[in-house]
Amino acid sequence: MQVLVSEVGPRDGLQSLKRIMPTEAKLRWIAALAEAGLAEIEVGSFVHPKRLPQMADAEAVVAGARQIPGLYVLALAPNMKGVQRAVAAGAHKITMPLSASHLHSVANIGMTCEVAIEEVGRICRFRDGLPAADRPGIEIGISTAFGCSIQGDVSEDWVFEIANRLVRLGADSVGLSDGTGYANPTQVKRMFNRLQRELGGHAGGAHFHNTRGQGLANVVAALEAGVTTFDASQGGLGGCPYSPGATGNIVTEDLVYLLESMGLDTGIDLDKLMQARCILAEALPGETLYGHVPNSGVRKGFYYADPNAARSTDLLISAEACATLA
Amino acid sequence: MQVLVSEVGPRDGLQSLKRIMPTEAKLRWIAALAEAGLAEIEVGSFVHPKRLPQMADAEAVVAGARQIPGLYVLALAPNMKGVQRAVAAGAHKITMPLSASHLHSVANIGMTCEVAIEEVGRICRFRDGLPAADRPGIEIGISTAFGCSIQGDVSEDWVFEIANRLVRLGADSVGLSDGTGYANPTQVKRMFNRLQRELGGHAGGAHFHNTRGQGLANVVAALEAGVTTFDASQGGLGGCPYSPGATGNIVTEDLVYLLESMGLDTGIDLDKLMQARCILAEALPGETLYGHVPNSGVRKGFYYADPNAARSTDLLISAEACATLA
Numbered sequence: 001m002q003v004l005v006s007e008v009g010p011r012d013g014l015q016s017l018k019r020i021m022p023t024e025a026k027l028r029w030i031a032a033l034a035e036a037g038l039a040e041i042e043v044g045s046f047v048h049p050k051r052l053p054q055m056a057d058a059e060a061v062v063a064g065a066r067q068i069p070g071l072y073v074l075a076l077a078p079n080m081k082g083v084q085r086a087v088a089a090g091a092h093k094i095t096m097p098l099s100a101s102h103l104h105s106v107a108n109i110g111m112t113c114e115v116a117i118e119e120v121g122r123i124c125r126f127r128d129g130l131p132a133a134d135r136p137g138i139e140i141g142i143s144t145a146f147g148c149s150i151q152g153d154v155s156e157d158w159v160f161e162i163a164n165r166l167v168r169l170g171a172d173s174v175g176l177s178d179g180t181g182y183a184n185p186t187q188v189k190r191m192f193n194r195l196q197r198e199l200g201g202h203a204g205g206a207h208f209h210n211t212r213g214q215g216l217a218n219v220v221a222a223l224e225a226g227v228t229t230f231d232a233s234q235g236g237l238g239g240c241p242y243s244p245g246a247t248g249n250i251v252t253e254d255l256v257y258l259l260e261s262m263g264l265d266t267g268i269d270l271d272k273l274m275q276a277r278c279i280l281a282e283a284l285p286g287e288t289l290y291g292h293v294p295n296s297g298v299r300k301g302f303y304y305a306d307p308n309a310a311r312s313t314d315l316l317i318s319a320e321a322c323a324t325l326a
Numbered sequence: 327m328q329v330l331v332s333e334v335g336p337r338d339g340l341q342s343l344k345r346i347m348p349t350e351a352k353l354r355w356i357a358a359l360a361e362a363g364l365a366e367i368e369v370g371s372f373v374h375p376k377r378l379p380q381m382a383d384a385e386a387v388v389a390g391a392r393q394i395p396g397l398y399v400l401a402l403a404p405n406m407k408g409v410q411r412a413v414a415a416g417a418h419k420i421t422m423p424l425s426a427s428h429l430h431s432v433a434n435i436g437m438t439c440e441v442a443i444e445e446v447g448r449i450c451r452f453r454d455g456l457p458a459a460d461r462p463g464i465e466i467g468i469s470t471a472f473g474c475s476i477q478g479d480v481s482e483d484w485v486f487e488i489a490n491r492l493v494r495l496g497a498d499s500v501g502l503s504d505g506t507g508y509a510n511p512t513q514v515k516r517m518f519n520r521l522q523r524e525l526g527g528h529a530g531g532a533h534f535h536n537t538r539g540q541g542l543a544n545v546v547a548a549l550e551a552g553v554t555t556f557d558a559s560q561g562g563l564g565g566c567p568y569s570p571g572a573t574g575n576i577v578t579e580d581l582v583y584l585l586e587s588m589g590l591d592t593g594i595d596l597d598k599l600m601q602a603r604c605i606l607a608e609a610l611p612g613e614t615l616y617g618h619v620p621n622s623g624v625r626k627g628f629y630y631a632d633p634n635a636a637r638s639t640d641l642l643i644s645a646e647a648c649a650t651l652a
Contacts, residue, residue: 152627301478
């Protein structure tokens with residue numbers, strides 16, 4: 001069975017850092033990730049550059065990523081203005097965050113849930129009016145789907161009311177997102193089962209953070225529910241620097257190792273993933289890169305899920321060793 | 327549903343450290359763990375003190391732990407000599423490691439698997455000859471059950487041949503142990519399902535390490551297979567200091583949070599668990615204590631699985647803050 005690992009580090013990871021990674025370094029990193037077999041990468045965010053200066057070069061990054069053969073280029077856009085920029089830049093697919101928590105929605109994007117849902121409808125109509133060649137996919141990740149750091153619990157029925165409305169409004173897929181590490185495996189299995197049941201082919205993937213160390217546990221639960229697309233970020237980039245081990249997104253390296261060990265084919269080469277990690281380490285000196293497998297290496301006797309995969313695991317090395325490799 | 331978290335930090339954690347924790351500090355820590363609701367603690371190892379000087383005070387620690395009302399006191403013993411010492415000290419239950427890997431068995435305990443299995447039989451007969459009041463439980467953890475860092479893959483059929491023989495020889499329970507973070511969730515679910523099927527009431531718990539970051543993912547898979555006992559160590563003690571995040575055992579704090587979030591009752595108070603962590607931090611200054619939840623805190627709106635539990639989550643604090651608390 002194949003599972004899609006969707007890399008979000010260049011967007012979700014880099015936007016959480018104080019410093020700004022130069023466009024050239026971003027593109028070298030993205031190219032290395034693609035070379036490792038990451039077929040889908042979220043490369044940037046079309047928000048106002050004053051709000052997120054780390055993402056001010058989104059146009060250039062999307063344009064550069066589009067030059068990489070075979071890569072499916074995603075970009076985040078929170079509103080019509082951002083979507084228009086993403087389309088002009090040539091993103092294959094646009095991901096839109098939409099919060100199920102009223103308080104979080106207002107705090108995060110300045111819109112109530114109702115207004116944000118209507119905005120998605122308006123955007124889907126805009127997208128449908130574009131020439132076929134320029135028409136991007138529209139994917140919504142329902143954030144705070146598993147709970148909200150402002151309001152606490154979020155009604156599951158409300159989450160699914162939103163999900164169904166978004167599909168009716170024209171979204172291609174709707175996934176569930178846990179940006180604060182609130183989800184637990186019981187909830188994950190229940191909610192993704194329901195998502196598949198209610199949305200069928202429009203059911204999207206899982207976006208988990210590892211804030212409470214439960215990220216990969218939630219992946220196992222989501223797999224049980226039939227989820228086949230997982231967001232992850234290389235090095236767990238975007239974690240809280242004052243909390244040792246409190247990574248941001250689940251770590252791509254550890255996720256790929258987990259999936260391949262379970263016999264699930266990701267198409268990703270762990271050695272080449274480590275080379276991409278080295279580029280990241282070099283471009284962000286001093287930044288903490290998370291992950292266990294980059295330090296421990298794979299188990300003795302490890303093999304990829306696809307027995308014919310011409311991929312190796314010789315190079316697994318610690319982040320510290322990157323300096324010698326780079 | 328209730329799940330038993332069996333704390334192994336005072337044995338598996340402390341034996342991995344270079345320094346020796348004073349007996350008095352061990353007992354203060356163990357008492358705090360018991361106070362937090364840890365009903366079963368593996369407090370020491372009856373190996374030769376020259377081999378593991380960290381465990382040279384095992385007699386005193388077992389005797390001290392036996393004074394804690396309600397606590398079920400476990401001790402590890404690798405052979406008859408150790409078992410005799412553990413019995414004399416008053417351990418309620420003795421855990422014996424037995425490696426399914428021939429190479430690991432010889433390297434680790436200097437016995438082939440066959441000899442080690444016979445030794446268990448001899449020990450069970452010795453145990454059966456004791457007066458009822460002194461008769462400890464005998465629990466075997468089959469180590470390298472999921473793979474071995476020396477020989478790589480280990481035959482699953484061989485693991486279950488061992489497990490069945492050990493039960494026939496008189497072991498009360500036989501669990502599966504992954505001391506090197508080799509297990510993956512698919513394998514865990516398959517093997518624990520088989521363990522329950524073949525051993526019935528003698529099927530023991532799971533002992534996972536988090537070396538490759540897959541520890542809690544494996545817990546979710548084991549829960550699916552019906553496992554209800556999990557070893558864990560506070561602060562993931564015993565990890566590799568040169569690998570950031572490469573914890574040893576799965577972290578008790580994160581495991582308890584995972585289980586309670588899933589609606590599984592552990593009987594453990596997270597606040598009091600943090601107080602025990604502070605004692606540990608104070609007794610081992612400079613030692614890295616792992617875990618996400620101790621830094622992130624619980625989610626907003628968290629509640630224990632048992633709605634009547636008189637336990638709180640107010641105190642969750644970073645290890646650094648322990649100094650002020652202590």
